[in-house]
Amino acid sequence: MAIRAADSIFETLIDEIMAGQMVPGEPLVEQTLAEQFGVSRTPVREALHRLEQACLAERGARRAFVVRRMAPEDLAELFEATGEIESTLAALAAKRMSEIERRKLETVLDEGDACDDPAAYSEINSRFHEIIKSGARNSILASTLDELNLRTLAWRAANFREDSRRLASSRVEHRGITQAILSQDADTTRRQMCSHVASSYIVLSDILARRSPDRSGPQF
Amino acid sequence: MAIRAADSIFETLIDEIMAGQMVPGEPLVEQTLAEQFGVSRTPVREALHRLEQACLAERGARRAFVVRRMAPEDLAELFEATGEIESTLAALAAKRMSEIERRKLETVLDEGDACDDPAAYSEINSRFHEIIKSGARNSILASTLDELNLRTLAWRAANFREDSRRLASSRVEHRGITQAILSQDADTTRRQMCSHVASSYIVLSDILARRSPDRSGPQF
DNA sequence: TTGCAGTGACATGTATACAATAGAAAGCTA
DNA sequence: TAGCTTTCTATTGTATACATGTCACTGCAA
Known part of the structure; x- marks a missing residue:
């Protein structure tokens, strides 16, 4: 076989x-x-x-x-971990990306600005994050991020919606991240990426907020 | 069974x-x-x-x-990843640790200062890092760190020596980390922890530096 | 001598039978 | 009826036999 x-x-x-x-x-x-x-x-x-x-x-x-089921608290930890690791990768990438990669990042950014279709934007968004991930020159952190993203699969399948309102703000955030990377400012890059990831999953906060405190136990 | x-x-x-x-x-x-x-x-x-x-x-x-064998380059990535994640945990801990935990951290720090036996210090060192890990309130990042530390097992078994010269500088670094955590300064905590971990594995840099460039392939 | 095809051995991949375990449900007793 | 014990069954855990695949080695031919 x-x-x-x-x-x-x-x-x-x-x-x-x-x-x-x-x-x-x-x-x-x-x-x-x-x-x-x-x-x-x-x-x-x-x-x-x-x-x-x-x-x-x-x-x-x-x-x-x-x-696997996950309590909202577990999901919150998972998303935080994902965000922290991706922010770390971005900070490393700010210092290590080649000129070619930096130009590539700008190109993808422009593509995102020119794109209004949520599905197509989602693909462009993936490419953006992939460039940063590989630009960090650390395959261990990269695969760790992949593993954590995999864990959110079931939840994303059930809860994730393309939100056209997010699209505009996502573009702005991507621009901020790109500028920080281009100026090789690792600290700013980390902050920008961190808040970008956090706002991507703002939906989760809503869900957590809506839950009454006594309704504990696995939900997802 | x-x-x-x-x-x-x-x-x-x-x-x-x-x-x-x-x-x-x-x-x-x-x-x-x-x-x-x-x-x-x-x-x-x-x-x-x-x-x-x-x-x-x-x-x-x-x-x-x-x-598993690992090339020195893989080990370098692994140690970098370990350091970045532990630094992230420390930064989170600086913001989240309870008063009790902060006092506990100081206690362990004092124990370390009073200890001259390398083996005993190693145990105290572990406790120090454990407190920070649990103080970050993120079990996903904590277990990720554990997994990465596990991967260095074989290498540490073969290469790690207790170095009494490291002991003094380790104490100083622990003090710096603790002060940053006590003042809830996440950025400083991250930097301190990052350089602490880096200097812990300075041995690896030596090994990498000693290798002639053509001798590639798995070594450990 | 070199290249290649055939062959064989070693190690993992898969199928199947049987053992053990842990809940759930039934029954028994106070 | 509450609480305990027993039994029963669904499901995984383990053993063993056979299938598959890969690499090394041999032997033959050019």
């Missing part, structure tokens, strides 16, 4: 979580999944253990796996 | 890597380990996959697992 079954099952499950077909709390039973994928329990088992390590699955009743 | 075999094998292997009994490049063969542990290949297999995900094992010849 060219590709290992365990790998493709792992990725398929991630895709389904990302697509919202697998919602938090949904059971992940080895036998059932094995039949669905037409394989034995062994590769399914491996995929589930990898999901657990990636914090996308957890143990439910009877040691069974379920798609 | 009260505890899963896979878990105890995983931890035993980590302990052996930490103790330097398993050196980088050493083969980890499922069948061999299964016989040593008196179990079947199945739990060993799971343990090895977990080691691989934790970046402590990698694939060698014929897809076989070996204890």
Whole structure:
């Protein structure tokens, strides 16, 4: 077999979580999944253990796996961690990006300004952040950021909406970040990125604020 | 069995890597380990996959697992990432630690000043960093730091020596960090912690500097 | 001597059977 | 009926056999 079954099952499950077909709390039973994928329990088992390590699955009743639920407090920590690491990457990138990368960043910025379609802007936004991530010259921090972003998959699948009002402010923030990077000002870059990420997930604050204090327990 | 075999094998292997009994490049063969542990290949297999995900094992010849080797450049990235995350935790802690925690930090600082035994100081040093880590109120960043520290296990087992000259400067740096935290100055805390971590691993820079440029390839 | 195809061995990948465990539900007793 | 014990079942944990794949080595041919 060219590709290992365990790998493709792992990725398929991630895709389904990302697509919202697998919602938090949904059971992940080895036998059932094995039949669905037409394989034995062994590769399914491996995929589930990898999901657990990636914090996308957890143990439910009877040691069974379920798609991981997260309390809003956990999500808040997760988003904060994501923001801090991306800010760190941006600060490093401000000092280390090559001239070519800096010009590339400006190009993407201009593309974003010229784009009004939310879906297309989302792709441009990804490229913007990718350039910064690779410009930091630290693959460990970069992959750490990727892992943390992966954990928010299920939540984003269920809660994230393209918000056209965010689009305008996002453009402004990107410009601020870019200027700070171009002037190689690491501290300013960090601050700008930090507030950019924070405002991206302002939705979460709303949700947290709306929750009555006694309604605790996993929600997502 | 009260505890899963896979878990105890995983931890035993980590302990052996930490103790330097398993050196980088050493083969980890499922069948061999299964016989040593008196179990079947199945739990060993799971343990090895977990080691691989934790970046402590990698694939060698014929897809076989070996204890992970790291090029000095990888180590440099790893230490940088560790330092940046710990600095971020310190910056957050400066704003968030309770009065009790701040006093506890001072207590540990005094203990460190009064301690001349390198081994005992090492334990005090750990407590100092633990207080900061938990004071940041972000378990995601905290566990991320733990994971990264775990990756340096094999290297530390082989290369780390208690250096009594470092002890004095470490004390000074800890004092600087503590003062910055007590005055709730997040930016200064970050800078102090960043340079503290950097000087802790100054040894690595020496190793990197001594290497001739053409001698590339995994070393540790 | 060099290049390449065939072969063999070693290590992992997968399938399947059986064991163990942990909740849930049923039943029993005060 | 509350609380305890027992039993039962769903699900994972482990053992073992077989399949697959990869690399090294051999031997032959140009």
